[in-house]
Amino acid sequence: MTVMVKNLWKTFKIPQxxxxxxxxxxxxxxxxxxxxxxxxxxxxxxxxxxGDFIGIIGDNxxxxxxxxxxxxxxxxxxxxxxxxxxxxxxFLELGVGFHPDLTVLENVGVYASVIGLSNREIExxxxxxxxxxxxxxxxxxxxxxxxxxxxxxxxxxxxxxxDPDVLLVDEVLAVGDMEFQQxxxxxxxxxxxxxxxxxxxxxxLASVRRFCDKTLLLRHGEQVAFDETSRVVDEYIYNxxxxxxxxxxxxxxxxxxxxMKLEITDVRFLDKYDKENDNFISGDPMTVRIFxxxxxxxxxxxxxxxxxxxxxxxxxxxxxxxxxxxxxVYGTGYVDFMVEKLxxxxxxxxxxxxxxxxxxxxxxxxxDRLYSFDVQNPxxxxxxxxxxxxxxxxxxx
Amino acid sequence: MFTPSHLRELRGYRELILRLAWSDFKLxxxxxxxxxxxxxxxxxxxxxxxxxxxxxLMRIQVEYYQLFLLLGIVLWNFLARGTTxxxxxxIGKPSLVQKVYFPRDILIISSCATALMMTLLExxxxxxxxxxxxxxxxxxxxxxxxxxxxxxxxxxxxxxGLSALNxxxxxxxxxxxxxxxxxxxxxxxxxxxxxxxxxxxxIVMLNPMARIISMLRDCTLYQTAPIFEDMxxxxxxxxxxxxVGYLIFDRLEPxxxxxx
Numbered sequence: 294m295t296v297m298v299k300n301l302w303k304t305f306k307i308p309q310x311x312x313x314x315x316x317x318x319x320x321x322x323x324x325x326x327x328x329x330x331x332x333x334x335x336x337x338x339x340x341x342x343x344g345d346f347i348g349i350i351g352d353n354x355x356x357x358x359x360x361x362x363x364x365x366x367x368x369x370x371x372x373x374x375x376x377x378x379x380x381x382x383x384f385l386e387l388g389v390g391f392h393p394d395l396t397v398l399e400n401v402g403v404y405a406s407v408i409g410l411s412n413r414e415i416e417x418x419x420x421x422x423x424x425x426x427x428x429x430x431x432x433x434x435x436x437x438x439x440x441x442x443x444x445x446x447x448x449x450x451x452x453x454x455x456d457p458d459v460l461l462v463d464e465v466l467a468v469g470d471m472e473f474q475q476x477x478x479x480x481x482x483x484x485x486x487x488x489x490x491x492x493x494x495x496x497x498l499a500s501v502r503r504f505c506d507k508t509l510l511l512r513h514g515e516q517v518a519f520d521e522t523s524r525v526v527d528e529y530i531y532n533x534x535x536x537x538x539x540x541x542x543x544x545x546x547x548x549x550x551x552x553m554k555l556e557i558t559d560v561r562f563l564d565k566y567d568k569e570n571d572n573f574i575s576g577d578p579m580t581v582r583i584f585x586x587x588x589x590x591x592x593x594x595x596x597x598x599x600x601x602x603x604x605x606x607x608x609x610x611x612x613x614x615x616x617x618x619x620x621x622v623y624g625t626g627y628v629d630f631m632v633e634k635l636x637x638x639x640x641x642x643x644x645x646x647x648x649x650x651x652x653x654x655x656x657x658x659x660x661d662r663l664y665s666f667d668v669q670n671p672x673x674x675x676x677x678x679x680x681x682x683x684x685x686x687x688x689x690x
Numbered sequence: 691m692f693t694p695s696h697l698r699e700l701r702g703y704r705e706l707i708l709r710l711a712w713s714d715f716k717l718x719x720x721x722x723x724x725x726x727x728x729x730x731x732x733x734x735x736x737x738x739x740x741x742x743x744x745x746x747l748m749r750i751q752v753e754y755y756q757l758f759l760l761l762g763i764v765l766w767n768f769l770a771r772g773t774t775x776x777x778x779x780x781i782g783k784p785s786l787v788q789k790v791y792f793p794r795d796i797l798i799i800s801s802c803a804t805a806l807m808m809t810l811l812e813x814x815x816x817x818x819x820x821x822x823x824x825x826x827x828x829x830x831x832x833x834x835x836x837x838x839x840x841x842x843x844x845x846x847x848x849x850x851g852l853s854a855l856n857x858x859x860x861x862x863x864x865x866x867x868x869x870x871x872x873x874x875x876x877x878x879x880x881x882x883x884x885x886x887x888x889x890x891x892x893i894v895m896l897n898p899m900a901r902i903i904s905m906l907r908d909c910t911l912y913q914t915a916p917i918f919e920d921m922x923x924x925x926x927x928x929x930x931x932x933x934v935g936y937l938i939f940d941r942l943e944p945x946x947x948x949x950x
Contacts, residue, residue: 305948313859313860314859315859315861318859362788365790365791366791367788367790369944369945385790386785389786389789389790390783390785390786390790392713394717399713402709402713403709403713406705406709407706407786407792411705
């Protein structure tokens with residue numbers, strides 16, 4: 294077992310009034326400071342075997358980074374035990390200890406030393422680091438005269454020279470362009486092959502899926518799941534916390550119109566388990582259920598739906614366009630808009646639903662972009678929607 | 691603390707300590723045109739002022755007064771500079787405390803080492819002055835490294851305690867500056883101890899820095915080896931200061947990352 298976390302708790306004490314000086318403390322001696330306690334980690338338990346690649350996911354503020362910092366020994370636990378076997382390197386931030394007034398070469402030396410390389414290793418590898426960062430011409434340039442992209446490249450090239458037994462990575466991939474991310478992935482592949490035990494905090498579920506054998510899901514500091522990655526990611530996406538709907542009703546006035554003879558009373562998004570949800574994985578089934586209430590008998594009303602991505606009108610259709618005759622409608626009921634494989638790829642999509650007369654001359658009810666859902670991209674494809682496709686190569690044609 | 695395992699750990703980090711100290715040292719002179727000469731010029735200018743004031747206006751009669759004064763200033767500067775730089779050793783390097791882990795006393799040891807490098811440069815100037823004034827050291831000079839090491843231990847102990855306290859109480863840095871100012875005049879740097887009546891001399895000499903500086907002057911300029919009791923006295927002080935410094939540091943260290 295290389296990393297073991299047992300019954301880990303972390304509580305921060307937040308003073309209501311910050312006393313930074315001796316003076317304030319002396320003055321406040323007779324007036325005890327009030328503390329609020331904030332428990333950010335509650336009873337975390339997991340273990341990583343040698344060579345495991347473990348993802349840590351959760352919403353912002355769920356305690357992911359705190360957990361990583363405690364394992365890295367930067368913060369101390371309030372309760373519980375942590376064991377780490379072997380040499381540990383942590384990339385909570387790239388380029389720790391970089392100084393703008395030192396030259397590229399000097400910075401490589403300091404940073405490499407900070408992340409645990411010996412002088413001999415530094416001497417042997419400096420050449421390679423500079424080469425890999427593509428900064429051969431700038432060896433003697435002060436760091437502050439490099440672009441931020443170059444600085445990140447330099448930090449990254451240095452960082453990957455460590456050969457730890459245990460590696461902690463916090464959202465490092467969030468910075469940088471595509472080429473840089475690709476480099477990060479290559480390095481991850483290498484570490485994985487070398488059997489480095491890695492703990493990887495990320496928001497990017499696609500890379501968590503790609504690299505992590507197991508994943509830990511945190512929610513408000515509690516360990517919700519620690520299991521095979523695909524299961525945990527499903528749990529994260531399809532079992533979200535209850536959200537507050539109060540905001541929606543306020544805006545409803547401005548964004549809804551129609552004569553209300555046929556009202557749309559509710560819209561729900563259903564996932565592959567037929568559960569209400571507004572998080573989806575691209576390629577999975579999705580159903581939009583539109584509830585209505587008709588105050589009078591209406592013949593063949595047309596229900597419609599429109600998808601938006603930011604201000605882009607992505608797709609719109611109606612029951613009528615799809616040849617679905619709604620017949621005579623009276624009272625309450627619902628219409629399902631069913632998608633077998635969700636082609637939307639990544640991001641937040643907004644939805645308009647509406648119902649009109651069969652000739653579209655009378656608008657009964659229009660809910661303008663009142664609903665939204667999020668889509669996670671499990672693939673490495675890019676963009677907002679996916680095209681069902683494959684590649685085929687022919688040679689000597 | 692001084693547990694064998696911690697000392698071994700520190701030994702493992704000696705390259706990092708030196709690198710941090712050396713890069714800090716270089717940074718201090720990088721942006722100034724006169725570069726390294728600043729470090730030499732600063733005590734010399736101070737020497738000039740003090741020499742004029744004290745030898746002519748106050749008529750202090752001491753053999754080799756210029757050297758007496760210069761050595762005093764250099765030695766006191768080491769204490770003042772080492773502790774002042776170290777006080778910011780933790781709060782001045784938030785990323786090294788919050789984003790990566792190594793034993794945090796390394797930051798303090800390395801800033802004391804930077805101060806030491808600067809002082810060594812000043813010693814070079816001092817040696818040049820000794821040559822100019824044709825003062826030849828005797829065998830007593832062999833005590834110099836040992837006594838100076840004791841001063842280093844005192845500086846390190848003070849630095850550890852002060853830097854840790856300064857994380858929690860940000861006015862420690864200002865209070866310490868006042869204490870240093872007072873110490874500058876209360877320690878016989880500018881004047882010989884003999885200007886005081888005997889009773890008062892005893893009180894002034896309770897200050898370990900006073901004894902260290904007078905022993906170092908004696909063995910460098912006046913061919914006099916230190917007295918055994920004096921050595922014991924300052925050694926005990928140094929050990930107590932280092933111990934208390936480490937106790938404070940170890941006590942406060944776990945929450946550094948949260949408090950910065």
